[in-house]
Amino acid sequence: MVSQELLDILRCPVCVHNQPEGGDLVQEGNWLICRDCDRKYPIRDDIPVMLIDEGDRFREVPRGELPLVPPPELEHEASLPELAAECPNVLPGLLLATAGLLLGAWLIWLLSRRRLGR
Numbered sequence: 001m002v003s004q005e006l007l008d009i010l011r012c013p014v015c016v017h018n019q020p021e022g023g024d025l026v027q028e029g030n031w032l033i034c035r036d037c038d039r040k041y042p043i044r045d046d047i048p049v050m051l052i053d054e055g056d057r058f059r060e061v062p063r064g065e066l067p068l069v070p071p072p073e074l075e076h077e078a079s080l081p082e083l084a085a086e087c088p089n090v091l092p093g094l095l096l097a098t099a100g101l102l103l104g105a106w107l108i109w110l111l112s113r114r115r116l117g118r
């Protein structure tokens with residue numbers, strides 16, 4: 001449970017930025033909902049997560065359809081295929097780096113073999 005004192009202090013970071021008096025939040029279950037912009041900030045383990053990214057995620061979801069327990073943060077959900085889809089340059093880069101390492105190791109092995117051969 002988030003204390004009323006904390007609720008009184010907390011404001012939606014987006015609306016406070018636009019107008020100092022704005023960004024009043026209403027608590028609904030595990031969510032803090034901004035009265036002005038309808039961004040919805042999750043409360044995880046009794047800690048309100050006041051990140052704009054988090055508020056944006058469920059902005060379009062009607063209040064009645066919010067999950068009872070907020071889903072985990074985005075970073076923790078991204079798996080390797082999702083990461084590859086988001087930044088397509090990562091995977092070829094990794095492969096290239098691996099190939100480079102193998103090539104280097106092979107060259108060193110080749111050179112050391114030649115030296116031994118002499």
Ligand SMILES: [Zn+2]
Pocket residue numbers: 012013014015016023034035036037038039
């Ligand atoms: Zn807001």
